[in-house]
Amino acid sequence: MKVCTDSCVLGAYADTGVGGRLLDIGTGTGLLALMAAQRNPTAQIDAVEVDDAAFQQATENVQASPFAEQVRVIHSRIQPFLAEPYDRILSNPPFYSNHLRSPDSAVNRALHNDELPFEELIARVASLLKPEGQFWVLLPPFEMERLTSIAAKTGLRPFRQLNLRHNSRKPVFRTVTAFTFDGLATPTTDELIIFEPDGKTYSAAFRELLQPFYLIF
Incomplete structure (x- = not known):
């Protein structure tokens, strides 16, 4: 799978x-786990992946990185996965349902939520997250509205949200939302525009956010 800009955000x-x-x-590919390791060098990170080829790729990427002692790649579905509770959970989950399928089964697994419906994702997050923990997700x-409704149960x-636009003329195409068990948290919303109006030049805000990770900056 390609590394997507929104996942980097x-x-x-x-x-x-x-x-x-x-x-x-x-x-x-291990992207989020490796970015988290770079940002939080004392965290212990578990990266769970069900797809065989993706698991192998993530393992190779972690082993070739400076964070090999910090990140553990686990070949498993999340539904039966058991572990001590986590302080933070990150996910860029598959979200298509009832859409036309690709002939590539790996693409289908990455993009379609047949194997990880939102109800099952939230159930696992709720059981694996510490009471004071945070769940960050991209959809x-x-x-995201559907997931938020399911999560409330x-x-x-949600206590924080970031809306992504390709440029100022385009609608929001992705949302990053942070969830917590703290029912008193007051939600805040930010916006990030990726490109200037020319559609080619990265915005100053995007460059600032991604500068620690993008070699072109």
Whole structure:
């Protein structure tokens, strides 16, 4: 799978804490886990991935990185996965349902939520997150509304949100939302525009956020 710009934004924007335990659900290439390791060098990070090829790729990427002692890549579905509670959970989950399928099964697994419906994702997050922990997730706006409704049933409520636009003329195409069990948290909303109106030049805000990770900056 390609490394997506919006996933990089999640990795750069999410609060990864200081130290503690962090879980990346559906790590793919290992991107979020490695970004979290760079930002929180004393955290212990578990990166769970079900797809065989993606698991192998993530393992190779972690072993080739400076964070090999910090990140553990685990070949498993998240549904049966058991561990001590985490301080932070990150996920860029599949979200398509009832859409046309690709002939590539790996693409389908990455993009379609047949194997990880939102109800099952939230159930696992609620059981694996510490009472004071945070869950950070990236989805399109409509799917985020669905996930938020499902999460509320477990006591998880949003306290921070970042809306992503390709440029100022385009609608919001992805949303990063942070959830907590703290029902008294007051939600705040930010916006990030990736490109200037020419559609080619990265905005100053995007460059500042991604500068620690993008070699072109």
